[in-house]
Amino acid sequence: MTTSFGAANPVVLKDPKIQIQSFNGFRSSNSLALIRHIHFISAPCSSCPLIRAVSTQPVNPETAAQTKRSKVEILKEQSNYIRYPLNEELLTDAPNINEAATQLIKFHGSYQQYNRDDRGPKSYSFMLRTKNPCGKVSNKLYLTMDDLADQFGIGTLRLTTRQTFQLHGVLKKDLKTVMSTIIKNMGSTLGACGDLNRNVLAPAAPLVRKDYLFAQQTAENIAALLAPQSGFYYDMWVDGERIMSAEPPEVVQARNDNSHGTNFKDSPEPIYGTQFLPRKFKIAVTVPTDNSVDILTNDIGIVAISGDDGEPLGFNIYVGGGMGRTHRLETTFPRLGEPLGFVPKEDILYAVKAIVVTQRENGRRDDRKYSRMKYLISSWGIEKFRSVVEQYYGKKFQPFRQLPEWEFKSYLGWHEQGDGSLFCGLHVDSGRIGGKMKKTLREVIEKYNLNVRITPNQNIILTDIRAAWKRPITTSLAQAGLLHPRYVDPLNLTAMACPAFPLCPLAITEAERGIPQILKRVRAVFEKVGLKYNECVVIRVTGCPNGCARPYMAELGLVGDGPNSYQIWLGGSPNQTSLARSFMNKVKVQDLEKVLEPLFYHWKRKRQSKESFGDFTTRTGFEKLQELVEKWEGPVVAPARYNLKLFADRETYEAMDELARLQSKNAHQLAMEVVRNFVASQQNGKSE
Structure with missing residues (x-):
């Protein structure tokens, strides 16, 4: 008996009693159609050889010995487009899912977690992340998320650094209910995690201006272009029902266009194929001067360019930004995006698609530490990268248009x-x-x-x-x-932290739970060395080196480096255009003042006119700063302190105390802030 599967060489089977079991359990009618390469493994009985499929792709003899792929790459390929074994794992009574399903559920917008504060058996739950291009949330969806947080989560919602919601604490048995509810209320979690395009950022300000509206519409179109098409998400959570609005025709046209070999022919995933991307992929769109999106930290940063008449002309494109790294592994690093070129407005979807396909085809799939596009560009150089992208784009990029200085805008x-x-x-x-x-x-x-x-x-x-x-x-x-915002501590206004403990499995130390106390201690150091209340330093804290709160762009970045300790990064700029550098390792949280006090003291006394803390540390140099820290013995002269009796009656004090507790402050601190702001506003009024 001789049989052949697809392009594989014929295999002679001596026993007609053949049991064919699909690898990882493909138990659908098209399982055999997916089998391309087979080998024998031990059979349940001596007379029954068992054939198991090991690949869903044709085997090319010339490339069969290619560089090894990571385990996740194999799981993706054998998942029937991100379905198996997640679909079966969700039906079990266990509170958790297996390793393969844990990787696949990320593509659906969820991470499996457990409470690391608990001792004993792991208490599993799931974090769900929504996908909201431009950060847009309808009234209906907000109220739905608010309800779900109480009914199925831990009673809180979290706003992320990529303009989405995170819902923590959802139990496995409730996943389908929660997911389907989000989908049916104008929301989605599809692609909020996983090896594909993540949420597309754009300025959140609802300004009715041509440039902002153009940038936001472009972000939404890119999100639609790069959304998975094979239906796995809707199959899993709403039994195959497609609940989605009609796509703009230009998006459909750009996705289907294969004139330059970008697509997989006749594939349910024309852009992603069975493998999807090597790692996550991040895109942001903005307008000149508005760096509310940290434009240079994205795989692709897009800037809408308008003419003198305000009409959109096209886009500048940056490529190669990214934050993630691994401690003490110098071959991993944060990186800023660099200019690729300019494209006319009608070409932006084709240019973005060409960049994504270049990464899809050339990004590393053997070691996930090096799979982001920043490492491909770092290895190739921008000229080679541009040349390859142009082949998929079908055109040459025009020269990058000159841009004005970037500004961080909070819109508070x-x-x-x-x-x-x-x-x-x-x-x-x-x-x-x-x-x-x-x-x-x-x-x-x-x-x-x-x-x-x-x-x-x-x-x-x-x-x-x-x-x-x-x-x-x-x-x-x-x-x-x-x-x-004038009543909020300026340090708090620009600070960010990732969730870290207790739920993030990657956390090494505290971030969200630790930052309130860290900011209070920084404020105390400011007062001690004589810095004014309205002066600010951009502070970001993460529980591990993955950089979710973008600490490598901060003027002062604290990156989890061990239990109760941080690696300190210095040198970012207030407008998020400079990359910070590692200054000190393994600084215990209780020792932060020993480092920060001399740094802030000398910034106060040695800075140039209006020089930011980040720029000061860069100009001074880390060797000199290290020397200042090592020799520090405290301020030469302690600044004068003045105390005011702020409360004339108990009623006022109690009202202020209640309001202060909501901000993790005491009544005196809040009252002082109000007094300072009032005095400053009066002084500003006089100067005007």
Whole structure:
């Protein structure tokens, strides 16, 4: 008996009693169609040889001995487009899923986690991350997420640095209910995690301006272009029902275009194929000067260019940014994006697709530490990379257009949208919405039927507010601790932290839970060395070196480097255009003042006019800074301190104390902030 499967060489089977079992359990009617290469393994009985499929791709004899692939690459290929074995694991009674399913569920927008604070058996749950291009969240979806957090999560919502929600604590048995509810309420988690394009960033400000609207529409089109097409997500969570709005025709045309060999022919995934991308892929779109999206940290950074008349012309494209690295492995590193070129506005989807395909075909798949596109560009150089992309694009890139200086824009406080309505940006410490803040936000959003935007700095914007609503909304928000930014410590306004403990399996030390106390201690050092209250340093804290809160762009980055210790990074810029560098390793959290006090003291006394802390550390040099830290014995003269009796009656004190506790402060600290801001506003008024 002789049989042949696809392109494989014929295999002679001496026993007609053949049991064919698909590798990893493909138990569908098209299993045999996927088999391309077979080999014998031990059979259950001596007379029954067992054939097991090991690949879904044709075997080319010339490339059969290629560089090895990582385990995740094999799992993806054998998953029937991200279905198996996740579909079977979700049906078991166990509270967790196996290793293969754990990798695959990421593509569906979820991570398996367990509470690392608990001792004994692991208490498994799942984190769900939504996908919200431009950070746009409809009124209906916000209220749905708020409900799900209470019904199936841990009672809080988290705003991420990529303009999405994270919902923590969902049990396996509730996953389908939660996922289907999100999908049926105008939301999605598809591609929020996994080896494919992640959420596409754009400025969250709902400004009715041609350039902002153009950038945001482009971000949404790119997100649609690079969304998976094989239906695995809807098969899993809503039984195959496609609940999605119609795509713009230009998106469909760009996806289907194969004039330059970008697509897999007749594949359910024309751009991704069975392998998807080597690693996650991040894209941001913005307008000149607006660096609210940390444009240089993305695999692709896109800047919408307009003419003198305000009409969109095209796009500058940066490539090769990325934050992740591994401690003390110098071959891994954070990297800034660099200019690739300019494309006319009608070509942007084709150019983006060409870049993605270049990474798909050439990014490393053997070692996931080096699989991001930044390593491909670092290895090739930008000229070779551009040349290869141009082959898939079918055109030459035009020269990069000159850009003005970048600015970090938070969009906090009240602003006009440009259409007669207002929007209000609210600071949320570490993006965590819970307690009274969560309750009040829901009440305001529900009462006034507001839509929402999430910012890349973990804040929230309430949009489409009528002018008559400003006063009652401000009052309601203030009572929940959501204050106008002038009443929030400037250090808090620019700080970010990743979730870290207790749920992130990669965390080495605290980040979100630790940053409130760290910021208080930094404020105390500021006061000790004589820095003014309104001066600010961009501080970001992560529990591991993966860089989720982008600490390598901070003026002061604290990166988890062991239990209760951090690696200190210095040298980023306030507008997020400079890369920080590693300054010290394994600094215990209780010893931070020993490092920060001399740094801030000398910045106060040795800086040039309006020189930021990050620029000061770069100009001074790390060798000199190290010497200053080692020789530090404290300030030469302690600054004078003045105490004011701030409360004349118990009622005022108790009201201030209650408000202060919502911000993790005491009544005196909050009252001093109010006094300082009032004095500053009066001085500014006089100077004007």
